[in-house]
Amino acid sequence: MMTFIWIGLMLVVLSILGLLLRIFWGPSIPDRVIALDAFGVTLISAIALLSVLFGTGFFMEVILLIAVMSFIGTVAFSKFIEKGEIIERDRNS
Amino acid sequence: MIFFPVLAAIFVPILFRKLKSIHTGWFVLIIPITLFIYYTGFIQTTMNGGHAISSLEWIPSLDISFVSYIDGLSLLFSLLITGIGALVVLYSIFYLDKTREKLNNFYVYLLMFMTAMLGIVQSDNIITLYLFWELTSISSFLLIGYWYTRDGSRFGALKSMLITVFGGLMMLGGFVLLGIMGDTYSIRELIANASNLVGQEFFILALVLVLLGAFTKSAQFPFYIWLPDAMEAPTPVSAYLHSATMVKAGLYLVARFTPVFAVSEVWIWLVTGIGLLTLFWGAFFAVKQTDLKAILAFSTVSQLGLIMSLLGASAISYHVDAGTALFKFAGFAAVFHLINHAVFKGSLFMVAGIVDHETGTRDIRKLGGLMGVMPISFTVAFIGSMSMAGLPPFGGFLSKELFLTSTLALKDFNLFNFSTWGIIFPIVAWIASVFTFIYSFYFVFKTFAGKRKKESLSVEPKEAPVGMLIAPVILAVLVVVIFFIPNVVGDTLVNPAVVAMQAGLYSHPSEVLVHVSAWHGWTPELLMTLGIIGLGSILFLTMRKWQPLYNLQPELLSLNGLYDSLMMAGEKGMNRLSRLYMTGVFRTYLIYMFVSIVVITLATLFIKDAFKVDFNSFAPLNAYGILTAVLLILSVVMILTAKTRITAVIALGGVGYSVAFFFVIYKAPDLALTQLVIETITVVLFLLAFHRLPELKRHGESKGFRLGNFIVAAGVGITMALVALSAHSQKLIPSISQFYKDTVYSEAGGGNIVNVILVDYRGFDTLFEIAVLSIAGIGVYSMIRLKLPGKGSTDESK
Numbered sequence: 092m093m094t095f096i097w098i099g100l101m102l103v104v105l106s107i108l109g110l111l112l113r114i115f116w117g118p119s120i121p122d123r124v125i126a127l128d129a130f131g132v133t134l135i136s137a138i139a140l141l142s143v144l145f146g147t148g149f150f151m152e153v154i155l156l157i158a159v160m161s162f163i164g165t166v167a168f169s170k171f172i173e174k175g176e177i178i179e180r181d182r183n184s
Numbered sequence: 185m186i187f188f189p190v191l192a193a194i195f196v197p198i199l200f201r202k203l204k205s206i207h208t209g210w211f212v213l214i215i216p217i218t219l220f221i222y223y224t225g226f227i228q229t230t231m232n233g234g235h236a237i238s239s240l241e242w243i244p245s246l247d248i249s250f251v252s253y254i255d256g257l258s259l260l261f262s263l264l265i266t267g268i269g270a271l272v273v274l275y276s277i278f279y280l281d282k283t284r285e286k287l288n289n290f291y292v293y294l295l296m297f298m299t300a301m302l303g304i305v306q307s308d309n310i311i312t313l314y315l316f317w318e319l320t321s322i323s324s325f326l327l328i329g330y331w332y333t334r335d336g337s338r339f340g341a342l343k344s345m346l347i348t349v350f351g352g353l354m355m356l357g358g359f360v361l362l363g364i365m366g367d368t369y370s371i372r373e374l375i376a377n378a379s380n381l382v383g384q385e386f387f388i389l390a391l392v393l394v395l396l397g398a399f400t401k402s403a404q405f406p407f408y409i410w411l412p413d414a415m416e417a418p419t420p421v422s423a424y425l426h427s428a429t430m431v432k433a434g435l436y437l438v439a440r441f442t443p444v445f446a447v448s449e450v451w452i453w454l455v456t457g458i459g460l461l462t463l464f465w466g467a468f469f470a471v472k473q474t475d476l477k478a479i480l481a482f483s484t485v486s487q488l489g490l491i492m493s494l495l496g497a498s499a500i501s502y503h504v505d506a507g508t509a510l511f512k513f514a515g516f517a518a519v520f521h522l523i524n525h526a527v528f529k530g531s532l533f534m535v536a537g538i539v540d541h542e543t544g545t546r547d548i549r550k551l552g553g554l555m556g557v558m559p560i561s562f563t564v565a566f567i568g569s570m571s572m573a574g575l576p577p578f579g580g581f582l583s584k585e586l587f588l589t590s591t592l593a594l595k596d597f598n599l600f601n602f603s604t605w606g607i608i609f610p611i612v613a614w615i616a617s618v619f620t621f622i623y624s625f626y627f628v629f630k631t632f633a634g635k636r637k638k639e640s641l642s643v644e645p646k647e648a649p650v651g652m653l654i655a656p657v658i659l660a661v662l663v664v665v666i667f668f669i670p671n672v673v674g675d676t677l678v679n680p681a682v683v684a685m686q687a688g689l690y691s692h693p694s695e696v697l698v699h700v701s702a703w704h705g706w707t708p709e710l711l712m713t714l715g716i717i718g719l720g721s722i723l724f725l726t727m728r729k730w731q732p733l734y735n736l737q738p739e740l741l742s743l744n745g746l747y748d749s750l751m752m753a754g755e756k757g758m759n760r761l762s763r764l765y766m767t768g769v770f771r772t773y774l775i776y777m778f779v780s781i782v783v784i785t786l787a788t789l790f791i792k793d794a795f796k797v798d799f800n801s802f803a804p805l806n807a808y809g810i811l812t813a814v815l816l817i818l819s820v821v822m823i824l825t826a827k828t829r830i831t832a833v834i835a836l837g838g839v840g841y842s843v844a845f846f847f848v849i850y851k852a853p854d855l856a857l858t859q860l861v862i863e864t865i866t867v868v869l870f871l872l873a874f875h876r877l878p879e880l881k882r883h884g885e886s887k888g889f890r891l892g893n894f895i896v897a898a899g900v901g902i903t904m905a906l907v908a909l910s911a912h913s914q915k916l917i918p919s920i921s922q923f924y925k926d927t928v929y930s931e932a933g934g935g936n937i938v939n940v941i942l943v944d945y946r947g948f949d950t951l952f953e954i955a956v957l958s959i960a961g962i963g964v965y966s967m968i969r970l971k972l973p974g975k976g977s978t979d980e981s982k
Contacts (some may be wrong), residue, residue, distance in 0.1 A: 104811050111458065111815065114834060115822050123834050138848050149853040153844075156857055160864040164837070167868050173205060 103137045124168040131161025186302045193295035200288035208287045209277035216270035223262045230256045230680035241923050255307035256680020261305035264526050268428045271655035276420035279654035297323035309369050310359040321348045328417040331798040340413035347410045355397025361390035375443045391445050402434025405462040408485040409743050415477040419537030427484050427529035438495045443687045446499035456496030462489025462613050467619035472734035476536040476546040479627050487525045494518035497590045517586030518683045524579040531659035532568040535561050538648040553636035558647050562632045571663045573624035579666035588709035621720030661693040782899040798913035829874050837867045854938045
């Protein structure tokens with residue numbers, strides 16, 4: 092059982108490295124943002140696997156939080172790329 | 185009684201405002217007269233070898249208190265200060281106009297000065313002596329700069345302030361050393377312990393520092409340069425401070441500390457040598473001057489040098505048998521000439537002031553032939569000058585004879601190499617006396633004799649008012665009186681002072697068996713005086729021929745030129761220095777900081793031999809730890825090599841998430857949670873800020889590579905790594921975390937140890953972290969919202 096988890100962890104890490112290459116060389120900004128989003132997802136799976144390895148349930152909140160944060164981050168980046176601004180309002184009002 | 189003048193000074197401005205019809209000086213006049221009468225009461229005490237002492241506690245725990253100690257020396261100075269002070273105040277009443285001048289300022293400064301001077305000469309505690317010393321510097325500064333709208337006054341005031349305060353601070357250093365060596369601040373106890381001080385390590389240093397203070401104050405070579413510039417002060421001030429009192433504070437100091445330092449040959453050489461050099465230098469350059477007060481200033485410098493050299497010679501009496509040697513004369517001569525000088529120089533300054541007042545100029549080239557219109561001033565000037573030149577029948581003759589006797593005796597003194605070099609002293613003294621003779625004649629005859637130069641004077645010269653003449657006339661009468669009754673002055677004032685100065689040699693004033701007389705046979709010194717008169721007269725008559733030789737000396741090579749260029753160089757050099765390192769570029773300051781961190785930390789680490797790596801204490805490596813580290817390193821490299829800002833921000837996010845991952849690996853769920861949220865918010869904030877920044881050209885292309893920055897960065901990284909390794913390898917104290925583990929539930933009732941520490945065990949830290957966040961929030965809000973009117977638009981509008 093543990094062997095499977097180790098193999099899974101290795102695969103996850105490899106995908107993280109692949110994503111990092113994409114973030115690093117990504118020809119356009121959206122490429123990088125997508126890679127970062129996927130980075131978050133792989134991070135979730137890595138933490139889940141680690142929790143199994145450690146035999147602890149304390150990291151479930153972390154997983155949930157990464158999911159939320161990854162979503163917010165991606166949305167923020169997307170909006171930034173789309174509109175050049177994240178929170179729209181008239182500053183001088 | 186020391187504080188009487190300065191306390192009375194409080195009422196001066198009130199009197200000046202309320203009683204406009206009466207000259208404020210009349211009220212002030214009461215003070216020095218009262219004090220003078222008060223101090224004459226002590227003459228009987230000191231003549232009998234006694235002293236008066238009174239003290240006022242100030243800081244008893246530090247052994248500092250105002251101790252007023254009146255012995256012969258203090259009394260002599262106190263009488264000079266109050267006596268001449270009274271005459272100067274009387275003179276100033278007629279000199280300064282009550283409607284045009286700010287008399288309240290003048291008299292307040294003057295009374296302040298009087299207190300300070302009395303404090304110097306009566307203090308037994310060296311710390312309070314220093315206090316009063318600086319008070320004279322300050323009040324002298326104020327008095328020189330009395331006409332503060334003139335450039336010359338301000339320049340002179342600043343120069344004298346800088347030089348005398350420099351000396352004062354050196355002197356404080358000497359005093360502190362003395363206090364440490366002698367374990368007391370009391371001068372009398374220091375004198376009593378003098379023999380213990382000699383061998384001590386810092387004895388010579390203390391000696392030199394105290395002498396620096398005395399030399400700067402008493403305008404000795406090369407510190408005399410402030411005195412001629414201080415002549416911008418009103419004439420009563422010049423007469424009082426810069427001839428009779430303040431410049432004698434240094435002489436007082438030397439005389440007072442003679443019993444402490446006289447055993448050292450350095451003291452004798454320095455005091456005598458510098459004194460003679462100053463005597464010669466001042467006399468030589470006095471002939472060059474064309475301004476009346478400048479002549480008097482240089483003459484003061486020269487005469488102070490004379491007294492100083494005599495004080496040095498008197499210190500020799502500690503080394504030879506007092507019964508056989510002539511050096512006991514020197515102390516007497518010094519004190520005697522000090523009185524003489526105060527008297528005649530005061531009168532000469534007052535005459536210079538009268539001439540200035542009545543003709544409108546002090547330039548000697550414009551003056552001449554005033555004898556007919558100003559007979560009384562001429563008489564006073566004549567008496568003063570002849571006394572200065574050392575001619576009979578005036579007081580100066582006697583002290584000059586004593587001076588020549590002492591220098592002749594120096595020649596025969598065979599200790600400390602004096603037998604080889606001693607011959608210089610009488611020769612230098614003799615040449616200086618010739619020049620003294622010349623400038624004394626120059627002063628009086630170029631001003632009062634010869635033809636009237638009507639075209640060069642703006643006003644018709646006339647004799648001064650009677651009131652203005654009272655003070656100089658009194659002084660001139662004293663000059664003559666001293667000549668005829670020198671032994672009365674000697675017995676009442678000089679002998680007790682000499683006893684104070686040479687405390688180990690005499691125990692009672694009547695033992696000082698110096699008998700002054702106008703005629704004491706065909707001695708070598710009388711022949712020398714005749715030589716002075718002869719050569720001096722010849723040189724004076726041919727002065728027109730050789731005086732232009734002085735102009736050959738370039739201004740830059742003089743000591744004033746040196747001072748000016750020193751000030752300029754100091755200002756420029758400091759300016760350049762601060763511009764050199766204060767570049768205004770933040771990057772440079774960061775480099776300073778980082779480099780010093782690296783250097784100091786590494787040096788400490790290796791000098792103290794603290795570097796140590798203990799591999800046994802390390803936890804075993806695991807695969808995911810290595811992988812996360814690789815991730816982290818990759819992200820960091822990405823930040824450093826990023827070509828655009830957005831890449832850098834994304835990479836920074838990568839770093840943050842990797843760190844969060846580390847927290848997961850090392851089992852810190854709370855930290856991981858917080859780290860993730862904070863990281864996300866930070867990235868968003870970076871994005872918010874970055875899109876408002878202008879596109880940087882350099883940033884768009886490449887960051888560029890700088891070897892210096894690389895070295896510094898690598899240095900900091902390596903240093904911190906080494907420190908962390910060494911710190912980890914040497915755990916001296918066991919961790920206290922076991923306590924938290926044991927009590928987190930039983931004591932605090934919680935299961936989450938991190939949260940319990942944050943809000944229970946260490947709740948205070950959390951409170952202030954909350955405060956920090958609140959301040960940051962309010963700060964951001966006010967920076968965005970608050971736009972002060974008038975500052976124009978802020979950057980964001982661009």
